[in-house]
Amino acid sequence: EAGVAQSPRYKIIEKRQSVAFWCNPISGHATLYWYQQILGQGPKLLIQFQNNGVVDDSQLPKDRFSAERLKGVDSTLKIQPAKLEDSAVYLCASSSIHSGNTIYFGEGSWLTVV
Amino acid sequence: AQSVTQLDSHVSVSEGTPVLLRCNYSSSYSPSLFWYVQHPNKGLQLLLKYTSAATLVKGINGFEAEFKKSETSFHLTKPSAHMSDAAEYFCVVTLYSSASKIIFGSGTRLSIRP
Numbered sequence: 001e002a003g004v005a006q007s008p009r010y011k012i013i014e015k016r017q018s019v020a021f022w023c024n025p026i027s028g029h030a031t032l033y034w035y036q037q038i039l040g041q042g043p044k045l046l047i048q049f050q051n052n053g054v055v056d057d058s059q060l061p062k063d064r065f066s067a068e069r070l071k072g073v074d075s076t077l078k079i080q081p082a083k084l085e086d087s088a089v090y091l092c093a094s095s096s097i098h099s100g101n102t103i104y105f106g107e108g109s110w111l112t113v114v
Numbered sequence: 115a116q117s118v119t120q121l122d123s124h125v126s127v128s129e130g131t132p133v134l135l136r137c138n139y140s141s142s143y144s145p146s147l148f149w150y151v152q153h154p155n156k157g158l159q160l161l162l163k164y165t166s167a168a169t170l171v172k173g174i175n176g177f178e179a180e181f182k183k184s185e186t187s188f189h190l191t192k193p194s195a196h197m198s199d200a201a202e203y204f205c206v207v208t209l210y211s212s213a214s215k216i217i218f219g220s221g222t223r224l225s226i227r228p
Binding site for chain 1: 146148150155156157158159160163165204206208216218219220221
């Protein structure tokens with residue numbers, strides 16, 4: 001079974017530029033999550049999708065962050081414009097009730113804003 | 115309300131000695147509990163999970179954890195530490211029947227002394 005795929009793995013941008021991250025969850029997983037993990041901290045949930053609907057985006061800075069999962073499969077997370085404090089790892093994860101709601105993580109997309 | 119507390123931010127043990135990483139949880143419902151490991155510059159890997167079956171759960175790489183409802187604990191143990199175990203460990207709690215609320219502990223950094 002293929003895992004959660006993320007790209008790009010690494011990205012360096014200047015502040016005020018934009019960036020987009022892509023995630024392809026495990027096949028058949030209805031729930032998809034985007035987490036932000038700042039160095040030295042635990043992951044923080046940015047947004048959770050159930051199929052193509054948003055379940056929780058309460059911690060998503062909506063003035064600069066956006067995410068979509070139009071067809072209920074893969075997803076894109078966008079930051080525009082980026083700030084220095086957005087430097088972090090962006091983790092995508094997926095889960096399914098058929099796998100006991102275990103969350104499976106991708107390798108992460110490492111963003112550095114300079 | 116759900117919460118999870120990892121009691122130690124940093125644990126250091128000698129190679130070959132036992133490992134104990136402590137986790138306490140609070141949940142109004144039957145919880146699912148997980149331990150994830152994160153090696154440097156890597157994503158989160160599932161070590162083991164508890165979902166209301168056997169209270170002693172065995173995971174990968176010789177780790178195991180015991181769910182103790184009376185103590186609201188889910189401590190992670192390993193009889194003999196290996197240098198490759200050096201990593202960050204996260205305790206996670208979710209609702210049993212829904213993935214809508216996932217709470218991460220703050221993480222415990224495990225260091226292994228030669």
